[in-house]
Amino acid sequence: MVAFSDEHHMLRRLVRDFAEKEIGPYTVAWEANGSFPAHELFAKMAALGLLGLEYDPAYGGQGADHLCTVVLHEELGRVGPAGVALGIAVQTDMATPSLHHFGSDELKQRYLVPALNGEAVCSVAVTEPDAGSDVTALRTRAVRDGDDWVINGSKHYVTNGTQADWICLLARTSDEPGYGGLSQIVVPTDTPGFQVQRRLDKLGMRSSDTAELTFTDLRVPASNTIGTPGLGFYQQMSQFQNERLALGYIAVGAMETALTRTADYLKVRHAFGRPLIDNQHLGFTLAELSARLDMLRQYNYAAAEAYMRGEDVDRFATVGKLQAGRLAREIAATCLQFHGAVGYMEEMWTARFFRDSPVWSIGGGTDEIMLYVLSRLDGYHA
Missing domain, CATH: 1.20.140.10 (Butyryl-CoA Dehydrogenase, subunit A, domain 3)
Structure with missing residues (x-):
């Protein structure tokens, strides 16, 4: 039986109270709207230290253990709606782990810190129209041009995609077939060439936004690569x-x-x-x-x-x-x-x-x- 400490129980009460006050009452409105106000909600969560529980305090994290993450997500799921819990999890456990573990200090200062401070919404873009489960079939391509990547392609089913300030993008960066030609790149959404093609109309999880994104001759510094090029997969x-x-x-x-x-x-x-x-x-x-x-x-x-x-x-x-x-x-x-x-x-x-x-x-x-x-x-x- 896992041993939750008094601190874990205190966190559980904190998250439950927060969710019941700041999320639960708005379920109907956010479901009808097709999204929740991520910037507003994340700022409130960050004020309580809930966006970077396990992350390095040097970048705005709390340095907590993984049981705190368990508590956070159980309580968000308990109060619901599930779409909001999913959108929060994208910020905390789907778009930021690679940046935290593999990104350069400069990259983390520029993009991870605002995400953990609730100042920036982020998302992760992997799936494409012809490549979902088979990640090796990705066609979105980043071509090196001097000190930049020039990116062209599209991504589907991107949660938080219409509100994101930056995207953790998985793209093909070499002609090497299969796993070895892929890299993760931070793409700010205010970069010319980025476009939210449309917000997708989903069966469920309607309180979170999901988007189709396109990248057209989008140029970002090669230093925006997370970790080592070619190890993105x-x-x-x-x-x-x-x-x-x-x-x-x-x-x-x-x-x-x-x-x-x-x-x-x-x-x-x-x-x-x-x-x-x-x-x-x-x-x-x-x-x-x-x-x-x-x-x-x-x-x-x-x-x-x-x-x-x-x-x-x-x-x-x-x-x-x-x-x-x-x-x-x-x-x-x-x-x-x-x-x-x-x-x-x-x-x-x-x-x-x-x-x-x-x-x-x-x-x-x-x-x-x-x-x-x-x-x-x-x-x-x-």
């Missing part, structure tokens, strides 16, 4: 680990709330002269889902402890996200069903959770990619 795979762990933590919080709210509803909704919760089938179903959720939660905690020990958590992150995505879809469908007709109405949280739940099986790597990774890790695939 490996850096991005490391960054994906953080992403998958964070998604798993958010999912646990969201599923716990869904089960609790459904049980509360079944206690007050009567049929045939008694509360619905008295129906043994309903109670047993929720109990089984709760048991499976607890197993996932403990698995996440084991992953977090392994991460803090400096171990390779590739398998942990892969298994956790795979199971989180599958369980989230099942819990979402069950909660909606147990609410009956009212659960099918858009005015109910069940409809939003049902629409949001597929993302955990798509974002950060589909279920099929997770199974492919696991089959390779476990020797079930050549």
Whole structure:
């Protein structure tokens, strides 16, 4: 059993209070708007030290342990909406880890510090129209011209993309085929040649913006390269680990709330002269889902402890996200069903959770990619 300290419990209360005050009441408005005000919200989070929990204090981080990250995302998932939790996780665990771990001091001072201080919104751009799961098929190209990169191409499904001040871009920087020709580059969005082509209309996670971006003869200094040119694929795979762990933590919080709210509803909704919760089938179903959720939660905690020990958590992150995505879809469908007709109405949280739940099986790597990774890790695939 993971040992949360008094400091972790204090952080949990802090995040929960913040989310209930600064996020929860605006769910309907942000869902309708298709985004949340990232600059405003991130500034408030930064004032509480919530945007750089594990990062070096020299760059505005808190120097905390990974259990603090677990607490942050569980609580954001618990309060919801999931789209906002996802947008925050992009800032904290998807767009910034590579810069923190591999970027030069100058690059971190220029871009990481404002991100952790809540002064800049950032995003990560990997997927393209013809290259999603197969990262080696990326076509966005950065060509060296003197001291600059000249970038051309497009990226899809970029969360925070319409509001971002800078992008962690994965692009092809050489003619070397496969993994070796890719690099990560910081691209400020006020650079000529950058354009938000359109904001995408999504099934779920509607409270966060997702964009299609284009880069046309966009010129940035070669010094904006994160780490070593040609190692971008490996850096991005490391960054994906953080992403998958964070998604798993958010999912646990969201599923716990869904089960609790459904049980509360079944206690007050009567049929045939008694509360619905008295129906043994309903109670047993929720109990089984709760048991499976607890197993996932403990698995996440084991992953977090392994991460803090400096171990390779590739398998942990892969298994956790795979199971989180599958369980989230099942819990979402069950909660909606147990609410009956009212659960099918858009005015109910069940409809939003049902629409949001597929993302955990798509974002950060589909279920099929997770199974492919696991089959390779476990020797079930050549």
